[in-house]
């Protein structure tokens with residue numbers, strides 16, 4: 001089976017940034033389990049499997065990563081709490097593609113929760129913390145970065161200083177203020193909703209398009225605009241942004257790409273939110 005998804009001249013490769021399990025209820029918010037349970041498998045304790053899969057975009061000129069995975073700094077206790085079943089392995093996955101850490105040009109962070117930004121700073125072999133991708137510009141929304149640097153009572157649980165400080169001290173942060181183009185064909189869209197500075201990523205080449213809605217569409221089972229996560233900080237904004245992006249994407253027959261879906265890497269959807277084509 002083909003290992004990567006072709007979007008025009010671009011290649012999209014999914015990397016293993018760690019697999020964990022969360023309570024299905026927190027991932028489906030107010031939706032009862034009798035409904036979401038038909039769309040996404042769960043175990044007897046309602047836990048569901050979720051990947052954390054950064055997507056490498058090879059444009060032919062640049063190497064761009066969307067997200068960074070769980071990273072290699074989780075303690076044994078944290079691994080137990082988040083029920084980590086597979087460790088972060090993106091450097092080996094990149095090596096298998098002939099790519100080294102220093103080769104990555106951009107890391108787009110849709111937001112700064114630890115499951116997305118945990119791989120920005122890594123524990124090096126010498127025991128020091130270092131930027132995982134030392135030559136990459138790290139694209140974060142300005143609003144997100146401000147909140148990550150100054151977390152509030154709730155967000156301190158997911159915005160961890162250990163994932164922020166090394167990047168803050170470097171020259172590698174590039175703040176986006178609203179929608180902006182990263183390179184020709186790859187743009188970020190400031191959505192808000194999940195967090196204040198949450199952003200989606202639009203990928204377009206030769207008339208073909210993919211849309212990465214990040215935590216506004218964590219899995220294919222979330223295609224109903226009202227099926228949002230309990231983690232969303234601004235639920236009504238999340239629903240509005242999600243509905244607009246879904247409608248636009250469905251109208252353009254884009255590939256919707258997933259970071260957390262353990263069963264599907266990307267899919268196309270019809271107007272009822274049903275999967276019409278899948279990439280696994």
Ligand SMILES: [Zn+2]
Pocket residue numbers: 113115116215260
């Ligand atoms: Zn997430």
